[in-house]
Amino acid sequence: MLRIEGLTKRHGSRLVLSDVSFRAQPGRVTAFLGPNGAGKSSTLRILLGLDHPSGGHALIDGQPYRRLREPLRTIGSLLDGPGAHRSRTARNHLTWLARASGLPKRRVDEVLERVGLADAGRTRVGRFSLGMGQRLGLAAALLGEPSALVLDEPVNGLDPGGIRWIRALLREHAGAGGTVLLSSHLMSEVAEIADDLVIIAGGRIASAGRFDKVTAGYATLEDAFFALTAAGRAEEAR
């Protein structure tokens, strides 16, 4: 389970996150929604131990990320592209990642196969299209067969086949008892797979809970999103 508790983040005098709390439960797909600059990426970066919070905690099975003994086996993540140097081959990137986490080398071939990059293993990352880069990032997330997945805009740049594939992957992962936290701007996509919703606006949680509870009283998820984030923005303005 992923637990975010009272998270606050300041950049200088600017308050990026203010008392952000929510959970992502095992066996469920939790969608993390919010306009650009609302604080989604900041929250995920703190969850993954990349940035320091100014206050509060982000815990994975009760532990902060930096304390995890085997991070890649615990939580797989994808943030904005593959996070690989452009002159490496895809295989070299996954190989060092596997070595760093003490994972067997065969996992590299398995994940390349799984994300549909089996033929592109020797291609340099700089030659990849946006979608291929995204697939490489997903391969890295799946490398350690983690129980939790944290994905920032996973469908970004994927072709229709890729979008369908990832939808099935996430459902399957949650179906097997895994935790899925994903952020997305595509409301129709989210409406199809999310069990729970967390909506953030202006660095504050606007609403969080089961999908039907959060969207109750609105015709669609999109309507709920605009209404809830507008309220957050108004509060921000004050």
Add this chain to the structure above:
Amino acid sequence: MTLLRAVAAELPKTASLPASLVAVAITAIGSLGITLLNAFSVRNAIQSGRTDLVGYTSPVEAAFSAAPLGTVGAVILGVVVISSEYTANSSELGGGRQITTTLTATPRRLHVLIAKAVSVVLLTAVTAAVTMPACLTVAHLVVGGAAAASDDLTDTIARSVGAALYWLLTALIAVSVTVLTRSGVIPLIFLIVNSSLVSFSLLLTKLTPLARYLPDLAGLTLFARGPFAMDHPLGPLPGGLVMTAWAVGLLTVSALVFVRRDA
């Protein structure tokens, strides 16, 4: 007309690169710092009567000894102006390089290259115009009356102009070479090495006298006066012409390549 517009677009682009600031800082502040340190050494040596400890006793030499830093500044400016166009930006995929934007905005390739060369020349000239007089003034203030002989003013002016010309030509050579390599690291290393006393060209003079026709050595006498680390350097006029020929030749080759190559 479109060329003017291209220059108007390239000049602020060049001037606002963080690396340009570094280049200007190395040239101006670095040269001043070295001049200052050397001038103090010269003054102390003269005052203590130990002039054997320093290579020269004139304030002018103290200022011109810092000229290699200006060359480094020119190299950085020339290289970065081109290499920054080819660096993938942080969105990292799909070849998000600035050159695509530049060439869609100004499709006439030759104008882009000329505009970049003009920007580099202008920036280097302005930096030189500030740096050289500042270094000379500082050296004179520090060494001042302690100096044994007074320097020849005409020669000092000629050397200042020569140093500025050397920097300009170096910057243009850096632009040309980087157009050919499209990556900054290799030209940066080669050209910085050759601006230094540890220079490949200087090493080659030990093998063949032809090495003095290499651009960095040919132009040396534009500002430097002996003793030199090589035999029979070319004089200021022939040397300056040889170096200019190198710069023009390399620019022409790079222009031909730049116009024909896929972005």
Add this chain to the structure above:
Amino acid sequence: MTRSLGDAIAAEIVKLRGLPAAVATMLGTVAAGGVLAAVVTASTEGADILPVTIPFLQIGPILLGVLAVSTEYTGHQIRTTLIATPNRLVVLAAKSVAYLAASMITSVAALGAALASARVTPAGHHPPTRIGWPPAGATAYLVLIGFLGFAVTVLARSLVPPLVAMLTLVLIASPLLAGFTEHSRWLPDRAGRLLYQPGADAVLAPGTGALTLLAWITAVAVLAIATFRTRDA
């Protein structure tokens, strides 16, 4: 912790091998060792090989050190690195070990190539090149000066600025200052050169010269570690 350090070192070695620029730097440095020694030997002045070639060869390990770190900041690779190995100290330690191994191999091979090529090249007009050869000292100098570049790059997080700073220091500023102020002996490269030119300085011996270079590295490294640990990735 021990297992994760071992894994992290293995990962850093795979990373370095996967970078064409790093491999090219290593091979280029070795080739440069051979060519430069041949030029010096064949030249008309017949000088000692080490003092002439090391100032050129040091560019290799410096570039290697800068590349090992700066490539983390291209394509946000640092994010992937820290996600796989959240402990910052382990990351820096592993990366240092990988750099030290790579630069050691490169330096030994480059000096070996220089020595071999000096033997086979016909000497120029003057008496044959003296091989006044403290090769271990030269190797140590090359590895250490590159490590200074490595540490500077941890602070700078980029390629060109630390590379330019290091090259300007060792190639331009240091020789320029050397002629005019005796304090220049405390510069990292001037002090370190005593490792391969023992007796070149009136005050510093090879041991104290090496210590001075190490002190520079330690000072930058302490700052780099402190920054790397607390800074957001």
